[in-house]
Amino acid sequence: MAGSAANNTNNTLKSLLKLFTLLAIAGAAISSRLFSVIRHESIIHEFDPWFNFRATKVLVNHGFKHFWNWYDNTSWYPLGRATGGTLYPGLMLTSGLIHNILHSINIPLDIRNICVLLAPAFSALTAYTTYLFTKEVKDARAGLLAAIFIAIVPGYISRSVAGSYDNEAIAIFLLMFTFYLWVKSLRLGSAFWGAITAMSYYYMVSAWGGYAFIINMIPLHAFVLVLMGRYSPRLYISYCSFYTIGTLASMQVPFVGFNPVGTADHMAALGVFGLLQLIAFSTLIRQHLPSKQQFDTLLRSVLVLGFVVGVAAMALASHKGVIAPWTGRFYSLWDTGYAKVHIPIVASVSEHQPTSWPSFFFDLQMLIYLFPAGVFFCFHRLSDSIKGEASVFVIIYAVFGSYFASVMVRLMLTLTPIVCVAAAVALSTLLDNYIQDPDVEGEHQVENKETDHNTQHNVSHNTSQKAFTPKNKKTKKDTSISSTREKVIEKMQEKAGIRAPDARLVVLINVVLMLIFFVFHSTWVTSNAYSSPSVVLASKTPQGETLYIDDFREAYNWLNQTTSEDAVVGSWWDYGYQLAGMAGRTTLVDNNTWNNTHIATVGKIMASPEEVSYDILRKHDVTHLLVVFGGLLGYSGDDINKFLWMVRISEGVWPDEIHERDYFTPRGEFRMDEGAAPAMKNSVLYKMVYHRFAELFGSRPAVDRVRQIQLPKKGPQLESLEEAFTSENWLVRIYQVKQPDFLGRSFKDAIAFEKAARI
Template sequence: MVTAGLIHYVLNLLHLTVHIRDVCVFLAPVFSGLTSISTFLLTRELWNQGAGLLAACFIAIVPGYISRSVAGSFDNEGIAIFALQFTYYLWVSAWGGYVFIINLIPLHVFVLLLMQRYSRRVYIAYSTFYIVGLVLSMQIPFVGFQPIRTSEHMAAAGVFALLQAYAFLQYLKNRLTKQEFQTLFFLGVALAAGVVFLTVIYLTYTGYIAPWSGRFYSLWDTGYAKIHIPIIASVSEHQPTTWVSFFFDLHILVCTFPAGLWFCIKNVNDERVFVALYAISAVYFAGVMVRLMLTLTPVVCMLSAIAFSSVFEHYLGDDMKRENPPVEDSSDEDDKRNSGNLYDKAGKVRKHVSEQEKAEEGLGPNIKSIVTMLMLMLLMMFAVHCTWVTSNAYSSPSVVLASYNHDGTRNILDDFREAYYWLRQNTDEHARVMSWWDYGYQIAGMANRTTLVDNNTWNNSHIALVGKAMSSNESAAYEIMRSLDVDYVLIIFGGVIGYSGDDINKFLWMVRIAEGEHPKDIRESDYFTPQGEFRVDKAGSPVLLSCLMYKMSYYRFGEMQLDFRTPPGFDRTRNAEIGNKDIKFKHLEEAFTSEHWLVRIYKVKKLDNREPLDHKLRSIVPRPKYTSKKTAKRKRGHIRNKLVLKKGKKPNNKK
């Protein structure tokens, strides 16, 4: 947001009138172009200019980065990958995922020290990076003192202290004898490491340094989030990455980047040690979490470019050498003088010039042509795949769905916008909508209505309360909705069109999050069959078949027959006939169902008789001001009698 605002301010300062919306829409594509340039610069430093050019071409079209850099993708990641690549080129600070960077660069320095590759260049570069980065990052109000008070930053501080100690010992090395230096070295290193370790433990124990976050633990222990922080594990981007995702986002680069890593390790130097560490760590983290494919994509493009560049140099370089033949050495001159001899210096039969030319014209040129054509075919397939993925997966807004018929024609499913427009036009402007947190921002932005929970997932207890309402039966859910002043409930149901991202498929995460806060009321095992299956048909759990989410999703669905091959109430997403077709509501009523049944909205019925008055009186006369429930109830009774007298009725003192 700061970057977009700054660009908008500068453009208007230069009298280039641009709407802030246009700046936000085109921010990611502009920075993706800068990412290609920074990738070229970084790969050129690691290998050569040809590899840099290929790497820039790869990252310009690779689906793993296109997914976050298309027009309209206004998110941190649009700028983040440029910051990450430019960080690795200049060693400065970057985005919200900068914890990866702030630990990878110290790891690089630490490994260089272990490999005895210490130099003044490493000392100056890292000391400047750490001091300047620390001071600049602390100027941002949101960051503040986090760089010196969180565990994620302690590795960078520890390596900085270690580097200073190492540099000091190198200074003393020239002024002490070998025996004195060895004694001082081991004593100094052990003492410094012990002091730093004990200091970090003490500061963490006293609370000055915050412990490792749950997101960090979930990277090392894949089952941690599911047990302790289910709201993190429930996000689709935080699921483990499948092989299909690797191939979909990287295509042929999955196979070629290990070759580039091998070339770097074979011809290792200080810079290539860094890219090897980057590749190994990024591969591990991308396998743990789908979202971190974004950090793997740049290094895959760089190493694949190195692999392709090396192959082209090897198989096309001989043609370049023929055009510029090397200077002949003395042994060749001796061979020319003794051309009449049948044997060379090694005692082997000498080949005539015509035989050498025939050997080169035989298998050699054919192999070069075949390898070159194969490489070009791979690049062509990669370009075709990237174009197809970009046009089909990443060029449509997520709020509008598209499906294809057998004849290739396309159907546009506009149910989301249809439902949000209905909410905006047909509900009170102060109405409160309860839905799962995935749709909170959309409802607030497109329907302009208040939501209980949204995509800002910091309030875990509030989200768990909504999950409890969805997981409970109608009566228990109604009490929760009354306490939250809910007017409408919105759900997503994909059983008609086969949409797999609906709320029934997300339902177990609602149960798990609710169980974390309310273990006495909600238990995940209650929603499974005795065989441990999650089923929506007649064999499903009775608790599941009577819960609010199930009833709202399948209300009136049992009467619908989608086609002649399936019975009424057949769920296309779960491929099953639902088990509860006779669904009736006591406290809710259907208010709206979109054309393809994708979005369903229910209205919460108001209380009968005097209960609405009591409900309002609770907000007028809150209980904490009085000593007991009895006193608060008596006070509300006095106010109720006054309101009744104003209407000209006699008060009911008994009640």
């Protein structure tokens, strides 16, 4: 009795310690994401978050119904966009819900602040979920390590700093939560937890297009388990409850609709669902058939027939077009060159490029070399009858996550959680061996095994599965042999070898140093690489003062305050969301890139000579054109550097009118200076960017700092456009489209006439 009481207080102490550790981890996760708020302000970052923020404001200001049916006629002018049905509403609904709850208890927090701080808040939840997940794979010690890793690892922070109000902000939490629930429901074999998994999956579907990863990972896991001969009723129950409820639920999201039953991306899940039915059916038959041979024949014929019928049905459905084929974006995952040829819009985005080697180290630091070790230890744990299933999951996830992360920089994000889990497993196994007293550890292991066997026994008893009992015995034998061997080795090593006190000290100091360096590296990367809002640029003057370059907001605010409310602003699609969010003006194209032709139209406007562009501009009611020019400041992400993509995209739609070749000099150079190709010099973009730029330098030669070139003394002449606004550092230039001449002259004639009249 006394012992159990002591044990009890010990347990309470442990759980209290765990609680405080988790709270500290949550604090670290949140505070390390606040660099940008402290350094700049509470502001929405980058491009997509501005759309999400605008949508959230629509939800909060006009109510759910309006949001759900929201038709946005200020974007994709004149087409408009049925926004309510073409977005993943999970993110907006989450922050809208938080906003409404806070307001109902009279905490009038501004919606902007909720949106800015949503990602850090959810990162704390992600850390906790990763703890739970790793606990399912190994134990609480590894769980805490994994939680620490995920809390501060740059690979995840890159997408979840304060202000980065994007789908990924909550999606990574949901991803890990769904996986945790899946592993847990699989361990318990419970339909209840399977249904909870499905609900979490539903939330994920409503939040991020990356849900496809879940709906392929879980079936794959189930399939691999079947192949490994680890089929169990637990698998059947949890998978079937997850798949049926999850699929039905996911179809409630308007943007997803009938995709879960109609596209190839989701067919693996359906196939595994069918397979599990066949296996379950055959197991049932076996119990009722007397002889083994009869059963085998039946099994084989049914399985083969089922497989053939299933594959044939799917092939037919694909052929007939009932099942939509794989989307182009999906192909680009398998063939890295695919996007460049067939969907230049996808390829033009920098985050869709293949990952470079240093960025793995940059984003994951020491975790990247602990990661394989962790996967190795997971192979070790496969023999564990229950937790082995979670290990299988980790291994599959690790393999696929690594592949996807190496194909696209952006998918580094999905790899990061599993790297943290695997690294935590590796490090905690190391620490287990070097910190814990071997005796205590042995006891613990025995305890563990006992409980495991108990549950296993219960399950096998309940379902009376004889086939699995012999295997069990085998593993028992294996473990008893290995444990006696371990004991012998341990005794030998007590005095010298790897368990000697000095050896332990060396390893532990190493681990502690590694962890400390990891913290330093993560903080450094977060602070330097991932905490810039990209709306405001900060630089240091030679005196050490911070200089803010706020040209984007200057120009957007100018548009908002001085142009008429029905102005239509044309710009390359990158700035569409920001224009709508900050300037509140109608845009032609934006980051939603759903209509390639429309984007190509804007590309054509930019790439064509003025006479051609002017007609298109008039036809689209464009009043203003916006270009970004970094030549004065040395800002390399400007429109000239994106120009080739504009040309390529519009060439894809108008191959007769736009030719990429024309924009290069005969010698194949892409030049902006005196020797630029005629098509280049006549293009509207070139004219808008360099309009009167040379005059800024007076008598000195004009230099474009991004491309390090000297510009011709006489700049390009604009005829149908006039400069309306240029920001302080010439970063953003806005041009007004002239009305047609009132006498019906061409602009060239009109300008010539004016000039003559003035002399």
